[in-house]
Amino acid sequence: MDQASITPVTEFGLDRYIDRELSWLAFNQRVLELGEAAEVPLLERTNFLAIFPSNLDEWFMVRVAGLKRRIDTGLDQPTPAGVPAREILRQIRSKARDLQLRHARVFSNEVRPALANEGIHILGWDELDGSQQERLTDIFSTQIFPVLMPLAVDPAHPFPYISGLSLNFSVRVKNPLSGKIEFARLKVPPVLPRLYELDAPDGETWYILLEDLIAQHLDSLFPGMEVVDHHAFRVTRNEDMLIEEDETENLLQALEKELLRRRFGPPIRLEASDDMDDETLEILKAELDITNDEVTILPGPLDLSALFALGKVNRPDLKYTPQIPVTVAEFRTSDSDEEPDIFRAIAERDVLVHHPYESFSTSVQAFIEQAANDPDVLAIKQTLYRTSGDSPIIASLIKAAESGKQVLALVEIKARFDEQNNIVWARKLEKAGVHVVYGLVGLKTHCKLLQVIRKEEGHLHIYNHIGTGNYNPKTSRIYEDLGLFTDDEEVSGDITRLFNQLSGYAIERDFKRLLVAPLHLRPGLLQLIRNERDAALRGEPSRIRIKVNSMVDEELTDALYEASQAGVPVDIWVRGICSVRPGVPGLSENIRVRSVVGRNLEHSRLFSFHNGGDTQIYIGSADMMHRNLDRRIEALVRLTDPDHLRTVTELFDLGMSDDSATWHLNSDETWTRHHVSDQGEPLTDVHNEVMRRTAARPRRYTLR
Numbered sequence: 001m002d003q004a005s006i007t008p009v010t011e012f013g014l015d016r017y018i019d020r021e022l023s024w025l026a027f028n029q030r031v032l033e034l035g036e037a038a039e040v041p042l043l044e045r046t047n048f049l050a051i052f053p054s055n056l057d058e059w060f061m062v063r064v065a066g067l068k069r070r071i072d073t074g075l076d077q078p079t080p081a082g083v084p085a086r087e088i089l090r091q092i093r094s095k096a097r098d099l100q101l102r103h104a105r106v107f108s109n110e111v112r113p114a115l116a117n118e119g120i121h122i123l124g125w126d127e128l129d130g131s132q133q134e135r136l137t138d139i140f141s142t143q144i145f146p147v148l149m150p151l152a153v154d155p156a157h158p159f160p161y162i163s164g165l166s167l168n169f170s171v172r173v174k175n176p177l178s179g180k181i182e183f184a185r186l187k188v189p190p191v192l193p194r195l196y197e198l199d200a201p202d203g204e205t206w207y208i209l210l211e212d213l214i215a216q217h218l219d220s221l222f223p224g225m226e227v228v229d230h231h232a233f234r235v236t237r238n239e240d241m242l243i244e245e246d247e248t249e250n251l252l253q254a255l256e257k258e259l260l261r262r263r264f265g266p267p268i269r270l271e272a273s274d275d276m277d278d279e280t281l282e283i284l285k286a287e288l289d290i291t292n293d294e295v296t297i298l299p300g301p302l303d304l305s306a307l308f309a310l311g312k313v314n315r316p317d318l319k320y321t322p323q324i325p326v327t328v329a330e331f332r333t334s335d336s337d338e339e340p341d342i343f344r345a346i347a348e349r350d351v352l353v354h355h356p357y358e359s360f361s362t363s364v365q366a367f368i369e370q371a372a373n374d375p376d377v378l379a380i381k382q383t384l385y386r387t388s389g390d391s392p393i394i395a396s397l398i399k400a401a402e403s404g405k406q407v408l409a410l411v412e413i414k415a416r417f418d419e420q421n422n423i424v425w426a427r428k429l430e431k432a433g434v435h436v437v438y439g440l441v442g443l444k445t446h447c448k449l450l451q452v453i454r455k456e457e458g459h460l461h462i463y464n465h466i467g468t469g470n471y472n473p474k475t476s477r478i479y480e481d482l483g484l485f486t487d488d489e490e491v492s493g494d495i496t497r498l499f500n501q502l503s504g505y506a507i508e509r510d511f512k513r514l515l516v517a518p519l520h521l522r523p524g525l526l527q528l529i530r531n532e533r534d535a536a537l538r539g540e541p542s543r544i545r546i547k548v549n550s551m552v553d554e555e556l557t558d559a560l561y562e563a564s565q566a567g568v569p570v571d572i573w574v575r576g577i578c579s580v581r582p583g584v585p586g587l588s589e590n591i592r593v594r595s596v597v598g599r600n601l602e603h604s605r606l607f608s609f610h611n612g613g614d615t616q617i618y619i620g621s622a623d624m625m626h627r628n629l630d631r632r633i634e635a636l637v638r639l640t641d642p643d644h645l646r647t648v649t650e651l652f653d654l655g656m657s658d659d660s661a662t663w664h665l666n667s668d669e670t671w672t673r674h675h676v677s678d679q680g681e682p683l684t685d686v687h688n689e690v691m692r693r694t695a696a697r698p699r700r701y702t703l704r
Contacts, residue, residue: 014082050307065238119204164237173225194306231276238265325359357694360476372400379406398432447635462492517634536566543610547573564590583667593665
């Protein structure tokens with residue numbers, strides 16, 4: 001085959017791309033399917049049923065809000081998939097509504113009864129006996145009533161502001177003297193638990209929903225009035241942020257103002273209980289300036305993210321078997337009481353760590369802590385995109401600065417929905433003497449880099465960590481990520497230059513083992529893809545394997561189509577959005593797309609190329625999206641250790657195997673779940689299998 005025999009991909013039209021918003025909904029449907037799956041442990045099903053609406057809320061606040069804003073400002077141009085934005089908005093609202101109804105049904109008809117069969121009851125008021133009701137009335141009077149704030153709506157009281165994602169009651173009350181019916185709004189306080197635990201017999205757990213408890217005592221909030229009816233509702237607002245970075249002198253202050261504005265973004269969705277009367281619904285629509293298309297009517301209870309609370313129920317038999325992370329072999333010692341010398345281990349050989357199967361606390365966290373405590377360490381540099389509220393990472397950086405070390409922290413204060421948290425930590429770091437910078441104007445710093453400079457025998461020795469995930473000890477327990485520890489001189493030089501670019505005025509173009517966005521990553525990946533295409537055209541072996549969270553970029557997608565046309569086998573392992581349409585005759589017959597959704601959140605980004613038999617594999621922070629390639633600082637590092645190349649190759653083999661439980665993307669945009677064999681046997685659970693292999697992996701040498 002030669003290049004001339006390949007049909008230009010443009011001849012396949014724009015429908016060669018799957019729309020990203022519809023693809024995202026398909027991802028959240030995969031989450032819902034795990035909530036529906038009878039073979040998934042019951043309390044894990046409730047967790048997936050809590051994740052589904054939580055995901056949907058954020059998607060509406062950002063993606064749907066952005067799409068609506070474009071339409072409202074007259075920008076109704078077609079999406080990259082060739083569909084007018086207005087039509088995509090109609091489709092995603094309809095699809096989202098169908099999925100929400102499906103979600104409500106599986107909870108009411110399947111999961112809630114199954115919980116009850118296991119002694120975990122979410123009870124209604126009428127299911128309680130007199131003594132329980134009396135006890136709850138006391139709780140209401142002392143713990144709930146003082147927090148409630150009913151707000152009247154009349155000529156003297158304008159319609160109140162409804163905060164985004166809050167659960168509310170619309171209440172209609174009748175004045176017995178005048179007979180006039182008035183309207184009031186009551187917010188269910190988010191500071192109180194949604195599920196109130198009741199005294200229960202041994203072996204059982206009983207709850208009542210906070211809104212049910214409040215509903216039974218509404219008369220105490222409106223003394224002298226007759227409560228006619230009440231209905232639950234919630235509002236989703238546009239919470240995306242727009243900051244003109246090149247027009248502001250102080251990004252921190254500008255962001256704080258934008259965070260305040262975010263609270264008052266326009267409503268984009270109204271969820272109302274299916275018992276709401278038409279008159280009340282019309283009042284809400286008018287006051288919120290919501291159209292019929294933006295209303296979703298659902299059976300109660302609304303906002304089932306409340307089910308996250310069931311995770312604390314002590315029923316191991318209804319949960320996944322715990323995965324206990326092991327310490328990566330290179331960081332173990334023969335003496336369990338002896339602290340490993342992480343610097344020595346890295347100096348002997350590059351170390352690849354796979355979370356959550358291998359421990360974050362005994363690798364990344366221990367590396368930073370050892371650096372903070374080591375008198376020979378002179379400087380620490382780190383990027384921080386997201387971290388936990390009580391982060392030991394932050395504590396180590398502060399300790400290092402207070403002990404006189406040079407510490408640079410690049411804090412990305414624009415990390416979506418973590419902005420406020422990151423502002424707090426940025427100020428705390430500055431107060432401790434850490435050099436805090438906020439990256440480059442117009443670019444989010446998303447790369448995961450950590451560098452330690454240590455004085456050894458009169459010379460400077462540089463140690464580095466490059467990861468695919470955030471420096472967050474909490475999410476590292478469930479986020480699947482890879483991280484490379486290395487003292488390789490080329491990598492050290494690359495990262496040093498990149499930090500200088502981020503904190504100073506350098507424009508760096510000379511990287512050796514890193515691919516860095518926005519200047520180098522896109523052309524670098526395109527060249528690697530085209531190298532495989534050209535090898536296939538010459539009749540030589542070729543292969544491309546990519547693992548990302550999202551794959552949207554049209555230029556890279558077209559390059560993969562061209563590779564497929566040339567005969568390159570292309571494997572794509574994606575967690576969320578995928579705009580690539582596999583299996584189209586003449587375009588993408590050689591492309592397979594798989595997705596793994598389960599107990600761990602697939603988060604690593606891996607890129608593997610056959611490269612004439614000398615396999616090249618990169619790991620890093622970048623997804624195949626416009627924002628990652630063009631509007632962020634991202635970094636991929638090339639692995640060189642043969643064992644690391646083998647580890648990643650085996651991971652790809654597992655994730656793409658027909659014997660593994662995965663979802664398969666079809667050419668018609670649908671995803672098919674494959675979790676049992678033709679004989680009805682369960683297929684291999686990817687997460688359990690990786691844990692098994694990791695625990696069985698022998699150490700290559702022992703630290704002394």
